[in-house]
Amino acid sequence: MEFQEIIQQNGDKVKHRGKSCGFTELPGTMKLKTDGFGRLTGMTKYEQHTIIRLTDRPEYKESMAQWFHEKWGIPKQAYLDSMDACLKGESAVPQWYAVVEDGRIIGGLGVIENDFHDRKDLSPNVCAVYVEEDRRCRRIAGEMLHFVSEDM
Helix, strand or coil, X not given: CCCEEEECCCCCEEEECCXXXXXXXXXXXXXXXXXXXXXXXXXXXXXXXXXXXXXCCHHHHHHHHHHHHHHHCCCHHHHHHHHHHHHHCCCCCCEEEEEEECCEEEEEEEEECCCCCCCHHHCCEEEEEEXXXXXXXXXXXXXXXXXXXXXX
């Protein structure tokens, strides 16, 4: 099978050797579709997204609190209170993160002391992990978890 050279938007050259009847993800913003013979049949452009820390971007507090409230049904004020504690920076937790794409929050999670259990030895806890349905299956949740584990 012959390799094809694809040039992504960022200028990187990628060698691709198709996979049978499926998609092959490449670093960056492209996904390649191949047929059963490994021939390139199409590409899908992924929008670029950014993971932000609330502590770095406090202007997102209101929109993040509203977004988490809409996803989980927890009162918005509970998120605002936790986010205020995050912004005070008096301890390592709570922390709040969002994934933003073209100004839209498409994912997020928090790190809190306790997520509704009595096991103090399991602190801190990741909570409220959510990725918008139209952005799932793109490894965004995994990226968030990796980002947070490196950040903490």
